Amino acid sequence: MMSATIDPGGKNIxxxxxxxxxxxxxxxxxxFVEVLTDANIPRFASNARxxxxxxxxxxxxxxxIGFFGTYTVDERGEFSGNRVEGATFPNWVxxxxxxxxxxxxxxxxxxxxxxxxxxxxxxxxxxxxxx
Numbered sequence: 001m002m003s004a005t006i007d008p009g010g011k012n013i014x015x016x017x018x019x020x021x022x023x024x025x026x027x028x029x030x031x032f033v034e035v036l037t038d039a040n041i042p043r044f045a046s047n048a049r050x051x052x053x054x055x056x057x058x059x060x061x062x063x064x065i066g067f068f069g070t071y072t073v074d075e076r077g078e079f080s081g082n083r084v085e086g087a088t089f090p091n092w093v094x095x096x097x098x099x100x101x102x103x104x105x106x107x108x109x110x111x112x113x114x115x116x117x118x119x120x121x122x123x124x125x126x127x128x129x130x131x
Contacts, residue, residue, distance in 0.1 A: 002110075002126040004036060015123060016063060017041075024113070024127055032071050032082060036125070038063035067092055079104045 001022030004015040014020065017038035024034045041063050044052045052060065067087035074080045081098040102115040109129040116122050 002128050004125045007122040033068040035066040
């Protein structure tokens with residue numbers, strides 16, 4: 001992930017901080033996994049995942065997301081949609097996005113992912129292919 005911006009109400013802010021870190025993988029058998037994080041999320045003082053404070057948990061949850069599922073392509077081989085099968089945000093499980101909701105534009109080794117959340121906030125993520 002090269003960059004990620006969120007645009008609530010006309011603002012353009014870093015969705016995952018100044019050092020976004022992420023990976024998006026599409027497999028040939030039509031599965032995907034996407035993980036987005038803020039590289040500057042502070043470590044938990046307890047050093048135990050299940051023992052974070054309320055503030056630590058809130059920070060980790062609000063500045064990262066991971067999800068996976070299946071995707072579809074049309075007869076031209078272009079992305080046509082996806083279905084989320086699992087996510088760190090449980091409300092996304094079972095959700096289906098079509099190209100009306102989620103647009104992927106590939107230009108050489110770069111891809112732009114744009115989608116609109118149900119409440120209307122726009123997200124734009126820039127990806128660079130790993131070689």
